[in-house]
Amino acid sequence: MEHDQDEVLEVGKASGRGRRRAGWILVLVVLTLIVLHASTDRSHRQAVPGPSPSDLISTIPDGRTAHAWPTAPGACGADTLLPIVSSAPPAERTGIQVLLGGDRLRLVDFDSGRATTLPDAVVRPGEYAAVLAGDPVTAYATTESCDESAPYAMLRISVDHRVSVIRPLGPTESPLTDGNRVWIASFASGIDNPYATIAPVAGGQPVQLPHGFYASAIVGDTIVGQMQPDPGISPTWLSLVDARTGRLQAKLEQHVAPLAVGAGQVLWTSGCDDDASSCTLRRRSTAGGETLGSPLPRPACCGVVSPDGTRVAFLIERATTDSQFDGHPLPPVDIAIMRLDTGRLEIVPGIELPAKSQPGLAFTGRGDWLVIALNAGSRTRLLAWHPGLRQPYETTPLPGPVHDPPTLVITNR
Template sequence: MAVLTLIVLRASTDRPPHQAVPSPTPSEAINAIPGGRTATAWPTAPGACGAETLLPIVSSAPPAGHTGIQVLLGGDRLRLVDFDSGRVTTLPDAVVRPGEYAAVLAGDPVTAYATTGSCSETAPYAMLRISVDHRVSVIRPLRPTEWALTDGNRVWIASFASDIDNPYGTIAPVVGGQRVRLPLGFYASAIVGDTIVGLMQPDPGISPTWLALVDARTGRLQAKLDQYVAPLAAGAGQVFWTTGCHDDASPCRLHRRLIAGGETLGFPLPRPACCGVVSPDGTRVAFLIQRATTDQRLAGQPLPPLDIAILQLDTGRLSIVPGIELPTKSQPGLTFTGRDGWLVIALNAGSRTRLLAWRPGLRQPYETNALPGPVHDPPTLVVTSH
């Protein structure tokens, strides 16, 4: 039986009673700035966990052709969305109660897994299973030191060292199997096949210094890739990281290496980047990249707003998704479809989630109906065929 596996957590927001129709980007307020001039303020709205959310600024159009995109979307409820028609099916998820959030991480078409943060430090976590008839049930609770990792086909439960009496992290398949002890000071961030990607901090008195690979079956260290780096993405048998992006003395570069080994390739980047995803065929990576200048509307923010970029790995060509400007420190949900080259984007718009799709050649992204209900950042989604 095909299953979808998720994690659910408690928060403090009631779910809205019905689905909303699309609405345009909010109007921008006018504020006075020094010198007697005026500037528009960045739009905001109430969001999850009682926070004020800086909204994305978007120029989009309804789907003008058939995309075939269907997604499972997380939030204050679990929903299947047909992108072309805007039709939404809310799953009968009685275990995801009002005031809780479920977050989908990855997987298509048979399985999907999830993880997220919590509004309340005392909120319990739970692993959920969604069957092919869309029924939701609880698999097991998760301890505060545990989280889920997935390569799209299997799910693992990783943990980190909790105290001096438990100095080692662990990892184990959620379906059952041996719990493996990880190297001292290793913090898992992703898994590709049977290889864990993470940061190695041998000395607890200093920051993590090595990007490392560890065998999930044995706990043995496979490779130390680079020092003083920022992990960016992992998937399709590859791992990506950046160096020099916050150092004026060296250029910003994106690095790519096969998990199995071989030459490390480098790509120049014009500005700092983070938070990427790899296409299923391994030919593209999408990520966030800083804009060239700050924005007056982001008063008090020292960093510029963000663009969404796609790097074509065989040519090194960098494309910016047009029509989307994200506030500083924003993190959208990003995923590639398995065919046709679509990048699907979920944006946190406070009391709703905006769902868009883009591929090279479009002057602006397509956008389907916005989905009501707050979401715990970042919005999460998977492309699915059922």
């Protein structure tokens, strides 16, 4: 099995003290170089190849040099910032099987690295499938296209791995999923259509949602989103709405967005933009009750809850920028797992992600493994980790670009 070795060259500083000691020698060297430069053929100089984009070196204000973050060509003609990974082949049986999105839909056996492409003709060239839901009955996905004006489609993947188009998705529609169930949220589109609605894909009448409510996730029969009845007036509220009736259930906090939703819980961060010392991960049951909090050292986002509700995995900023990439303005991010009963936070070792990147994350059924899909430009890197491992396991990379973020669900099929 071949694995990337993303190496970053270290460029040393020139010694100012040495230059002072040998000043008169440098004068002679400079004069010699001028003579050599004048006598060197120009065509020979032009034959020297320039550095590749991932090897470019920039100068930063204090005189040091730094490499640009490594990149590779990705989907839709854009460059992808590559993850920096230290991993190992699986040294034990994990039993992990994944349904993976991208330029094709694939079932992947993590332990063997074997990938089975689903026999479909609905994900066409220039389109990318985003997996939404998995077991036990039917999986769902949507398609996206490099042509932003092209319509999206809602796909159904049956137990015998056949893929079919359920329906097109309009420009104001978005799918929401909670495990195996999927809804279509239709957003308000203007004065003539001021209310959002939601309806199950399996059938049923659309339910009108409160004015100014924008759905972002669903857990059970509770929709999680942000509500701003008057777009010109603050505040916005993180709110819960009943998907069966459209009634507002609760307003949780102002000026915040959900970090993760699942297993009957909604989680969000509070105070992270104002003062790192007050950064807190908050959670509450969608059924009601007390709001609990656990301290975070830095801002976090983009999480998933384990099926048993005991853990949450998310992205968290590093404390500083990477010294290997001093010219990169934003700090990279780590993948973290928190035990919700104790607040214990662990960083997944061996994975460093560029700022603003977003991997695919999914827990196995009992939450003992976290599976990670990383966009590596022309392929997807698939890793798995649980607390106690010194570095994540990595299976054979899957060829083909993905439309960020990579999407995956754990499956037993």
